[in-house]
Amino acid sequence: xxxxxxxxEILSSLANEGFRITRLRKAIIGVFTGNGLPMSADxxxxxxxxxxxxxxxxxxxxxxxxxxxxxxxxxxQFLHERVxxxxxxxxxxxxxxxxxxxxRVEDIVLENDLAEQExxxxxxxxxxxTNHMLEFHGICRGCHS
Amino acid sequence: xxxxxxxxEILSSLANEGFRITRLRKAIIGVFTGNGLPMSADxxxxxxxxxxxxxxxxxxxxxxxxxxxxxxxxxxQFLHERVxxxxxxxxxxxxxxxxxxxxRVEDIVLENDLAEQExxxxxxxxxxxTNHMLEFHGICRGCHS
DNA sequence: TTGACAAACGCAACTAAGTTGCATTAAACT
DNA sequence: AGTTTAATGCAACTTAGTTGCGTTTGTCAA
Numbered sequence: 001x002x003x004x005x006x007x008x009e010i011l012s013s014l015a016n017e018g019f020r021i022t023r024l025r026k027a028i029i030g031v032f033t034g035n036g037l038p039m040s041a042d043x044x045x046x047x048x049x050x051x052x053x054x055x056x057x058x059x060x061x062x063x064x065x066x067x068x069x070x071x072x073x074x075x076x077q078f079l080h081e082r083v084x085x086x087x088x089x090x091x092x093x094x095x096x097x098x099x100x101x102x103x104r105v106e107d108i109v110l111e112n113d114l115a116e117q118e119x120x121x122x123x124x125x126x127x128x129x130t131n132h133m134l135e136f137h138g139i140c141r142g143c144h145s
Numbered sequence: 146x147x148x149x150x151x152x153x154e155i156l157s158s159l160a161n162e163g164f165r166i167t168r169l170r171k172a173i174i175g176v177f178t179g180n181g182l183p184m185s186a187d188x189x190x191x192x193x194x195x196x197x198x199x200x201x202x203x204x205x206x207x208x209x210x211x212x213x214x215x216x217x218x219x220x221x222q223f224l225h226e227r228v229x230x231x232x233x234x235x236x237x238x239x240x241x242x243x244x245x246x247x248x249r250v251e252d253i254v255l256e257n258d259l260a261e262q263e264x265x266x267x268x269x270x271x272x273x274x275t276n277h278m279l280e281f282h283g284i285c286r287g288c289h290s
Numbered sequence: 291t292t293g294a295c296a297a298a299c300g301c302a303a304c305t306a307a308g309t310t311g312c313a314t315t316a317a318a319c320t
Numbered sequence: 321a322g323t324t325t326a327a328t329g330c331a332a333c334t335t336a337g338t339t340g341c342g343t344t345t346g347t348c349a350a
Contacts, residue, residue: 126286
C-alpha cells in the first residue's frame with residue numbers, strides 16, 4: 001500500500017501548525033511511514049525499543065492520540081482483538097482481509113467501494129454516512145491450499 | 146429486527162445438546178431475546194440487576210463466551226468503543242449505522258450485501274471470505290435536521 | 291544566547307474490562 | 321437419594337490504556 005506522504009512532509013506540516021518536533025514524535029512518525037500494516041501501541045513500542053529509541057508508555061499513548069486527532073494516523077479495531085491498531089491515514093482508502101487461520105492481515109481496495117450502498121442509506125434512512133469500516137474474515141490463499 | 150428463534154427454542158436446543166438450564170442462563174437468554182440492540186457485558190449486568198436477578202461478574206462473562214461459542218449470540222465491536230457488544234446471532238444478517246453525534250445505533254439490511262465484492266476477492270486474492278463486519282459512521286436523520 | 295512560555299514528558303498511581311485458579315454448589319441423569 | 325460434572329462464586333490478577341502533577345525542553349522573541 002503506497003502512501004501519499006512521507007515522514008518529512010508530515011513533520012513539516014505539524015511544525016507549520018505550531019507543534020514541536022520532538023525526538024519521540026519524529027521516531028514514531030518514522031515508524032508509521034516505514035510500516036504498512038496496522039500496528040498496536042504495544043507493537044509500536046516494540047519497534048521503538050528495537051531501534052534503541054527511549055520512550056515512556058504514557059508519552060507514546062499521548063502521541064498516538066495526538067496523531068489521531070491531527071488526522072495523521074487512523075484507528076482500526078479488528079473484531080477478534082481487544083487492542084486498537086493504527087496506520088497512516090494518508091494510505092489509499094482500503095479494507096482488510098483477516099485470515100482466521102494464520103491471523104495475517106492483507107489490504108484490499110474495492111473498485112466502487114460502498115458508494116452505492118451509502119447513497120441508498122441516505123435515501124432510505126436519512127442517515128448521512130461520512131465513513132465506514134469494513135473487515136472481511138475468512139481463509140487466505142496460503143491457508144486453504 | 147425480528148429474530149428466527151425465541152428464548153424457549155434456544156433453551157431446549159441447549160438442553161438437547163446436554164447443557165444445563167440454569168437460573169442465570171435462562172435470564173441472560175431472556176434478556177438477549179427481548180432486546181434488539183447490541184449489548185455490552187456491563188449493560189447486560191445492569192438489566193439483570195434491574196430485574197433483581199442475582200449474578201456474579203465472572204459467571205456472566207463465562208456465560209457470554211459460552212453463548213458465543215455455541216453460536217447463540219455474536220460479538221460486535223464498534224470502532225469508537227473499547228467494549229465488546231453482543232446480540233442474538235439468529236437476527237437477520239445486518240449492519241449498523243452509528244451516529245457520531247448522538248451515538249445511537251440503527252440496524253440496516255443491505256439488499257445484495259457484499260456478495261459481489263466477496264466473489265471478486267476470491268478471484269483476485271484467493272481469499273475465501275466466510276464473514277464480514279461492516280459499520281457505517283455518520284450523522285443520523287435526527288441529528289442533521 | 292538567553293530567557294520565557296507552553297507544549298511535551300516522566301513517573302506513579304489508577305481505571306475499565308475482562309480472565310484465571312480453585313474450591314463449592316447444583317442440574318440432571320441413574 | 322446418590323453421583324457426576326457442568327456451572328458457580330470469590331479473590332486475585334492481567335491487559336490496555338488513562339490521569340494528575342510536577343519537570344523538562346522545543347521554539348520564538350529580545
